[in-house]
Amino acid sequence: MTLPAASQHRLPVELAGMPLALTLVESSSTVALRKQAAQLLQEHLGLVMAECLYVEGSGRWLGRDSDDLQFDCADFNHPYAHAIRSGKPLTLSVADARIRLDHPGFQSQLAALKGALQLHVLPLRAVDGPREWLGALLLVGQPTILAALANDPGMVAFEALLCRLWSRLAREQGERQRSQVLKDSLAKLNDGARRQTLADQLADDLLGQSSVMQILRRHVIRAAETNLAVLLQGDTGTGKDCVARAIHQFSGRSSGPFMAINCAAIPEALLESELFGHSKGAFSGADHAREGLISQADGGTLFLDEIGDMPLALQAKLLRVLESGRYRPLGASEERCADLRLVAATHQPLREQIKQQRFRADLYYRLGQFPITVPPLSERRDDIAQLAQSFIADFCRREGRDEIGITPAALRLLHRREYPGNVRELKNIVDYACAMTPEGADIDAYSLPGEQQDTASPQPSATTTPHGLPLADDIDDLRQALRDVESAIIRQRLCRFGGNRAQAAQSLGLPKRTLAHKCQLLELDTK
Template sequence: MMLPAADTPSAESTALSAELAAMPLALTLVESRSTSELRPRAAQLLQRHLGLALAECLYIEGSGRWLGRDGDDGQFDCSDFNHPYAHVIRSGKALTLSVADARTRLDHATFQQQVAAMGASLYLHIRPLRAADAEREWLGVMLLVSTQTRLSQLADDPGMAAFDALLCRLWARLAREQGERQRSRVLQDSLAKLNDDARRQALADQLGDELLGHSSAMQALRRHVVRAAETNLAVLLQGETGTGKDRVARAIHQLSARSKGPFMAINCAAIPEALLESELFGHAKGAFSGADQAREGLIRQADGGTLFLDEIGDMPLALQAKLLRVLESGRYRPLGASEERCADLRLVAATHQPLREQIRDRQFRADLYYRLGQFPLALPPLSERRDDIAMLAQSFITDFCEREARDEMGITPAALRLLYRRDYPGNVRELKNVIDYACAMTPQGADIDAYLLPGEQTPNEQASSVSAEDAGFALPDDIDDLRQALRDVESAIIRQRLRRFGGNRAQVAESLGLPKRTLAHKCQLLELDTK
C-alpha cells in the first residue's frame, strides 16, 4: 500500500494508517543510529509523504530547560511563554495556531525568525513528544506547518498517533543507548586517566632516586618532569645556581622517547665566545686558522637525542639567531661548510639569569626565549625545601664514603640543626660541598659533629673567636633558666676544646680534667654526637 501524491490529497488518502506507520516508514526510522539522525529523518518523511510546508522535531536538552534544533544554534527556553513550544510542554497538549496569530501575539526573536518565511495563510500544529515508559520522560515537540484543513485531518488521525508512538519509542531507546555509550566512554576515559595518573606517579616515584626530596616542591617538580618527558617540546629550566638543573635535564631525557639516543650537554658560559659556535655547529676543514680537519658539532652529535644547553643566558646574540633557526627548521650550517644539514633533536636549556630582564636590556632575543620556553620548569631553591636537607645530607655522606672507601658514618642532631639554620646561596651544590668537607674532617669511626662543619668565618676570625672563648664568656643579663644557661656554657667550652684538638677526645678530656667516659657522656647529653 502506498500513500497518494501530496498534491491531490483527500481526507481519506491523507490519513496515515497504523499499517503504513509500522511498515515502510517504520523501517526507515528504525535504520536511524542516533537521535540526531532520527529526528530530521522523521520530519523529512512526514513533510515528503504528507505534502507539508514544514515538519521539524525539537528536542529537550539534558538540563530539561532548553529546546534545541538539529543543525541550528537557536534555542528555546522551556519556561519562556513568548513562544508556543513552552505552552505545549507545560500543558502536555497539542496546540494549533495560525502563522498570522503567531506573528502578532507572540514576541520571541528566534521564533519570529523561524516563522518569518512562512505564508500568513498557513497554520502551525505543535505536538508534544514523550516516552511511553512509566516515567513518561519528555523528549521534545514536533512542529507541523500546513493548511488548516490538512492539520485538522492529522490532529485526530490514528495513523499519526501510531507514527508519534513509534517515533517516541525509537527516540527513547536511542537516547538510552547513547547515554549508556556516553557513560561507558566516560568510564573508559576515567580508567584511562587513572592508569595514566598511576603510570606517571610511578615514573615520578622512580625519579626519587635522582631528584632527591620528599618536600611538596620536589614532588611537584618530579611530576612536571614526567609530563615534560612525554612531549617533544623545548624545555626551559630556570632556577638559582646549584639547584640541579643538569640532573633535571638528564631525567627528562631518560624518561622521553629519545632515551636511547645521545644526551649531549654544554655550558655556554664555560666556552669562549669564539669557540662556542664551532662547539655547537661544528666546522669544515679549513674553516678558520687551526681547523686542520672537519669536526662534528654537538648539534650533529645530539641527532636523535637531547641537547642540553646550560647557562643559555650567556650565549652571544649572533649565536642565538642561529640556534633559533635550528629550533624552527631543524636545519643548520657548520662553520665554513657549503651545504646545510638537518638535525632531529630535543632541546633542554637552563639558566639562572632573569631572561626577561635580559630581553628588556636587549641581551637576549625575545623570539628565542618564547621558543625555548614551550615547557617552562622552575626549580625550587634549597630555602624552599629545607625538609629535604637531612635526606640530602645522608645521601652525600653515603656518596663520599663510597668514593673515598671510608667506613659508614652518620651525622649528629646538633650538626643537622646547624645545617637547617644555614643559608645556602649555592643551594644543593653548596650543601654537598659542606658535607664533603665535614666528611673529610671527621675521624674514622665517628659521625659528623657540629664543630666539624665549615663556618662562615675566616681563619683569623676563628682564631679571634677562640681567644675570646679562652679569655672567658660574656654572660647575658636576662638569664631565666640557670640550668639551661650552665648547659650552654658547658657545651660552648667542650665545642671550643674539640676544635682546638681536632676532635681528639682524649686530649680534650685531659685538658678539662675529665675522665674520657665522662666527656663522652656529656657529649651525648649535649647532643654533640650520637654515641
C-alpha cells in the same frame, strides 16, 4: 510511495509499516531520528513544513537541531508551550498565529508562510518508563491535510513508533555518555597514577620529600612527555643539570644521546665550533672536520647550561636550529638537519638581559615553551638531612671508605646554615666533613667547615675579658654562661684531636665516660 490526491489526503497505514519503520529504526541518534521523521512526514503527506523540536535536559527549553533557537516552555507567546503544558495537540491558522502569538523566534518561522495555511503542534511524550516530555512536532500544510491526521490510525502508530525509538536512543546515548565520562575519568586516574609512579621513581635522582620537590618532579615528568623546549631557571647550585638529565631519561628520547655544554665555560671563539662543528680548513688549526654537539645530539637531547652567556650572534643561529631543525657547520657549503630536544638552563634574569639587549627576546620565548623553576635549598630545608646522607654515601663509594654516620648535632648545624651556593655548597661541606672525620667515627659538628672558628674559645672583645670570658655585667644566666664556655672548650679539644674523645678527655683531665656524658648533656652529638 505515491502521494494521494488532495481530496483523499489521509496518512496511509503503510506510513507506520515496514518500509518507513525501517527508515526510522536505522537512525543512529536522536538528532538523526528527528530529522528523518520530519522529512518523512513532509515528503509523504505533502506538507509545506515539518519540524521536530526537542526538550533539553532541564525540561525548561525546547530546542531546534538546525540552529541555536530556543523556546521557553513557560512562555505562552509561542504554540509549543500551549501544547506541552496542556498535553494536547494544538491547531491554528498561520494568520491567527501571527496575530495572537508574538514570540520573535516563532514569528521568524512563520515569515515565509501563507496565512491560509494551518499549524498543527503535536506534543511528544515517552511511552516507556517515566512519562517525560520528549519534544513537539510542528506540521504546516493545507487545512484538509491536517484535518485528516486528527484520528488517523497510521499517524497514531507513527507517533508511537517515533516516541518509542526516541526514548530508546536517548537512553542509549545517555548510557554511552555516562560510559564515556567514566572511561575518561578512569583514563585520567590511570594517567595520573602513571605519572605519580614515574615521579616516585624520579625521587631516586632528584632527592627530597619537600612539597616543592614533589611539584618539581611532577613538572619534570610532564615536560618529558612532550618535545617542547625546556628552560630551567634557578639559582646557582640548585641542580639544574640533574633536572635536565632527568627530563631526558624519562622522555621518549631516552635511548638517544644526551649532550651537554656550559656556554659560560667555553670562549666565544670556540663555542660556535663546539655547537655546530666545522669542516676541514674552516679556520686556522682546523686540520680535520669535526662534528658539533648539535649533530651528536641528533635523536636525543642537547643541554645548554648557562644559556644567558651565549653571544648574541650565536643566539640567532641557535634560534634557526630550533625553528627549522637546520644548521650549517663552520666552513661547510651545505646545510644539515638535526632532530633534537633542547633543554636550556640559566641563573640569570633573562628578561632583564632582554631589556639590556644582551639576550634575544624571540629566542627566550622559543626556549621557554616549558619553563621550570628549580627551587633553592632555602625553600627545601626539610630535605637537608636526606641530601647530607646521600652525599656521605657517595663520598664513601668514591673514596673507598667504610660507612660514615652523622650526629644529630651536626645535622642541626647543617639545617641552620645559610647556603648561597645551594645544594652544591651543601655537598662540598659534607665532602669536607667526611674527609675530616677519622675512621670509625661519625661526622660531628666540629668536623664541619667554619664550625672550628665558631666553636673555638671566644676571642677577647669589648664584651669579653682578656681570657675570652663574658663580662660579669653581661651575664644574666650563670648556668647558661657556664654551659656555653664548657661547650666551647670541649668542641675546641675535640677539633684539636680530630674527634678522638679519649685524647680530648685526657687533655682535659676527665675520664672518657665523663666527657661522653658531657657531650650528651651539652647536645654535642644527640638530639
